Amino acid sequence: MEHPYVPRDLQLPGYVPVSLSQATIVGVYGLSSLLVVSLVWLLSGRSRNISKLDRLLMCWWAFTGLTHIVLEGYFAFSPEFYKDKTGFYLAEVWKEYSKGDSRYAGRDSAIVAVEGMTSVLEGPPCLLAVYAIAKGMGYSYILQFAVSLGQLYGTASGF
Numbered sequence: 294m295e296h297p298y299v300p301r302d303l304q305l306p307g308y309v310p311v312s313l314s315q316a317t318i319v320g321v322y323g324l325s326s327l328l329v330v331s332l333v334w335l336l337s338g339r340s341r342n343i344s345k346l347d348r349l350l351m352c353w354w355a356f357t358g359l360t361h362i363v364l365e366g367y368f369a370f371s372p373e374f375y376k377d378k379t380g381f382y383l384a385e386v387w388k389e390y391s392k393g394d395s396r397y398a399g400r401d402s403a404i405v406a407v408e409g410m411t412s413v414l415e416g417p418p419c420l421l422a423v424y425a426i427a428k429g430m431g432y433s434y435i436l437q438f439a440v441s442l443g444q445l446y447g448t449a450s451g452f
Contacts, residue, residue: 296375298395305398307376313385321382329355337427351423354437358419361412369409372400407447415443 296308330352337348367383368374375391375398377384391398418440425433 296398297392298398300395303395303399305375307373309376309378309388311385311388312380313382313389315389318382318386318389322386326356326360329359333423340427342429343427347426350437351426354419354422354426354440358416358423361416361419365408366412366416368397369405369412372405403450407450411443411447415440415447 296303296305297310298305333352333355334348337343337351343351364383364386368387371384371387374384374387377388387397394404396404418436422433422436422440424430425436
């Protein structure tokens with residue numbers, strides 16, 4: 294089966310085309326994200342001591358932390374996602390995403406390394422930031438700063 298990625302001569306033995314539509318992939322991700330953000334917003338609103346800005350930060354860190362752990366973690370630890378025949382959602386996400394950046398389907402070592410580090414070293418601290426903000430811990434600021442620097446590094450190294 295021929296793949297849709299560039300370069301056309303990229304070797305992907307056993308490639309299986311995307312079975313979910315782009316609208317389904319984006320819709321599931323959007324609804325899941327909305328659910329997480331809404332849940333964090335509602336739960337954080339139960340405490341009168343948390344400002345709206347902190348509640349928004351908690352929503353952001355929960356969203357980005359789960360994105361790193363779930364989406365990027367799947368990519369980093371599933372080297373043959375492009376062979377998936379079951380229509381498993383996370384494999385479909387990466388098959389579709391790879392249409393925009395074939396380094397993902399081709400398992401470019403720099404991309405795999407950055408995504409793996411992001412999922413393991415940044416995802417959990419993002420969720421810890423949610424807790425730290427909720428509890429008013431002083432380390433929440435340095436934690437948010439450190440994770441943001443990691444984000445900046447990951448973004449810069451991708452180009």
